Amino acid sequence: MKSKGLSRRAFLKHSLFAVKALVTLAGATGIYAIFGERYWIQNKTIRLSFTRYPASFQGVRIVQFSDTHIGKYYSLARLQEMVEQVQRQKPDIICFTGDLFDSTYGEINHDVIPILSQLQAHMGKFAVLGNHDMRLDAKGVVDILEKSGFTVLVNENRSILHGNERIRVVGIDEMFHGKPNLPLALQGVAKDDFVLLLAHEPDFADTSIKFPIDLQLSGHSHGGQIRIPFYGSLFTPDLGQKYSIGLYAFAESEFRTYTNRGIGTTLFPIRFNCRPEITSFILETKMT
Structure with missing residues (x-):
């Protein structure tokens, strides 16, 4: 006993x-x-090759950031730190894939303009709107981005010229609250043009693959934001569930889509096993 x-x-x-x-x-x-x-922002570099990518653009650095969700849980001081990290990547092209402000815990704030204006890329700064931008004030967010030096693309495209060659940057309207129209966005694009598509919601890739798109850059999902080891994301939003994080390839196609984990947070000010991300893309011409 x-x-x-x-x-x-x-x-x-x-x-x-x-x-x-x-x-x-x-x-x-x-x-x-x-x-x-x-x-704790992670700076990632992704190298990809495409048949249509022009040789004169080799070495060009495309830098993407997404989903800052400025507001209660992401301050202007943090935005300033992020901008400095983006600039340290020495971008030639900058792409922002939506959700500048948080529609639940944020509001339109013109104080972001002098901060975002510090982003410099000699080939251009391009942006699309996210669902939070649309819910908050789409016109107001467009105004802020344009005053910060971004070209906001809504079902339209722009050419970037380098030497005697060009690539096209295409932006699609937001899927929940807008009217995405890819045929309209691709007007004027030649069959041999390399096409970089900015689409806030990553699951738009199921539409993109049906068109002459080479690379889609998206955000929206935050990579799941909270990822449990050996399990994955606890939650991913609608239109960000199929292609929720990282790079995706497709059978019998050169088309690729990349989902950036974003900078800020939504719903809860928590990230676990899913660091915020700035992504640099170095593209090359695929030899045939």
């Missing part, structure tokens, strides 16, 4: 220790997710 009593006390002691350890771990994880990871 005595030995059993000692075993029971030992069991209770070890159980209490385990509970305390789990509580401590959970607390540490929560602190990390709220105050650590969501500000």
Whole structure:
């Protein structure tokens, strides 16, 4: 009986220790997710090759950022830090794929203009709107982006010339609240043009692949924002579930789509196993 009593006390002691350890771990994880990871931006470089990519553009650096969600949980000071990180990538082209402000915990703020104006890319700065931008004030967000030096593309395209060659940057209207029209956006695009598409919602790729698009850049999903090891995302939004994070290739096609994890957060000011991201793309001409 005595030995059993000692075993029971030992069991209770070890159980209490385990509970305390789990509580401590959970607390540490929560602190990390709220105050650590969501500000720990990862700079990624992706190298891809395409048959239609013009040789004179080799070495051009396309830098994407997305989903800043400026507001209660993402301050102008943090935006300034992000802008400085983007500039350190020495971008030739900058692409922003939507959700400048958070429609739940943010508001239109013209104080972002002098910050975003610091972004410099000699081949251009391009943007599309996200669903939060549309819900908040689409015209107001367009005005801010344009005053910050961005060309906002809504079912339209622009040429970027380099030497005697060009690429096309196409922007599609937002899917939830806008009227995306890819045939309209592609007007004037030649069959041999390399086409870079900006589309806020990544699942638009199922439409893009039916058209002469080479590379789609998207955001929206935040990569899931909270990703459990060996399980994946706890939640991904509509139109960001099929292509929720990273690079996707498609059978019998050179078409690629990339989903950036974004900068800010939505719903909860938490990131876990899903750092915010700035992505640089170095594209090359595929030899045939």
